[in-house]
Amino acid sequence: MTKQEVLQGALALNGSDKKYTVTVDGDKIIIETKYRGSRMRESTFRCIAHLKDDKTYTESTYDFDGYRKQYGVRKKVASYCLDGSKEVFDSKEIKKVLQDYLDSCGYQRIVNKKIIALCISIPVVVIVAILIAVVISLTSESDFVDTNGLENFALTEITRNDILSKDNNYRSSMVSEKHSGRHTNIIGTRLRDYDYDYIRRSFGKIHGVMILQATKISENTLTLNINSSVESGNAEIVIIIDGEYYCSVDVNQDQSITLQDISNKEVIVKLAGEGAKMKIDVTRVY
Numbered sequence: 001m002t003k004q005e006v007l008q009g010a011l012a013l014n015g016s017d018k019k020y021t022v023t024v025d026g027d028k029i030i031i032e033t034k035y036r037g038s039r040m041r042e043s044t045f046r047c048i049a050h051l052k053d054d055k056t057y058t059e060s061t062y063d064f065d066g067y068r069k070q071y072g073v074r075k076k077v078a079s080y081c082l083d084g085s086k087e088v089f090d091s092k093e094i095k096k097v098l099q100d101y102l103d104s105c106g107y108q109r110i111v112n113k114k115i116i117a118l119c120i121s122i123p124v125v126v127i128v129a130i131l132i133a134v135v136i137s138l139t140s141e142s143d144f145v146d147t148n149g150l151e152n153f154a155l156t157e158i159t160r161n162d163i164l165s166k167d168n169n170y171r172s173s174m175v176s177e178k179h180s181g182r183h184t185n186i187i188g189t190r191l192r193d194y195d196y197d198y199i200r201r202s203f204g205k206i207h208g209v210m211i212l213q214a215t216k217i218s219e220n221t222l223t224l225n226i227n228s229s230v231e232s233g234n235a236e237i238v239i240i241i242d243g244e245y246y247c248s249v250d251v252n253q254d255q256s257i258t259l260q261d262i263s264n265k266e267v268i269v270k271l272a273g274e275g276a277k278m279k280i281d282v283t284r285v286y
Helices: 003-013 091-104 113-121 124-139 160-164
Strands: 021-025 028-036 042-051 056-064 069-071 076-080 086-090 170-173 176-180 198-215 222-241 244-249 254-259 267-285
Touching: 003 021, 003 028, 003 042, 003 091, 028 091, 042 091, 056 091, 086 091, 160 222, 160 244, 160 267, 198 222, 244 254
Parallel strands: none
Antiparallel strands: 021 028, 028 042, 042 056, 056 069, 076 086, 170 198, 176 198, 198 267, 222 244, 222 254, 222 267
16 A cells, blocks of 8 residues: 555544544544543543654654643543543553554554663663753753844744744743634644634743634634733734735734635634743634
């Protein structure tokens, strides 16, 4: 089987009787399921297999509960049903569906043997010291210098092309998030975690570009109410329609933007921050 045949064949794992969904994004096969880690909070477990051209693949997993992402998750926990009963959720069972399929297609999962050997041969104290050094090196990037003054929030380093790129990345600290409401017609996994009627985020500091909210509806009109406050640093809020720049939204204000002729178009709200300490709310009405 070719890699493309394996990718497309993975979609046959779906079924109305299954507790999981399988999607394909480029060279990646994504399997995910939802469960309730508590009676009030729904969580999403996701396993991603990235297929290589040499009949191998790498695997990554994470668990997202709406407030934080936990990577490398392997859990067996109680899942609360809506009627109050409990059942066991085992992430290994979900991963095994994808692993068994790729095994049957002749694909082999890549395991980093160097890391395994290192953990066996080096004393724990030395490993801890190495990990601390890595963390320090990753977090020791020089702080952003705000050259345009405390009252001017215009970006000085991040460009429009940086914001429009799909390969956004950012680093942040002291983050809080809240969301509520329904999902729209967003397809695939890349934007699903941002598809809510209401999203609130606050940052002790954010530097880089991130997606705040995503919407795809059959209606022609969408209103976005965007409220933000910036204490320090620079920030820009941008609305993108089907990958094209539409407008920027003034920060440190309450703004209401009504979009027309957006039926079945992908509307994305992005935030670009340069060392910004800020809060932002996005509410959609359609």
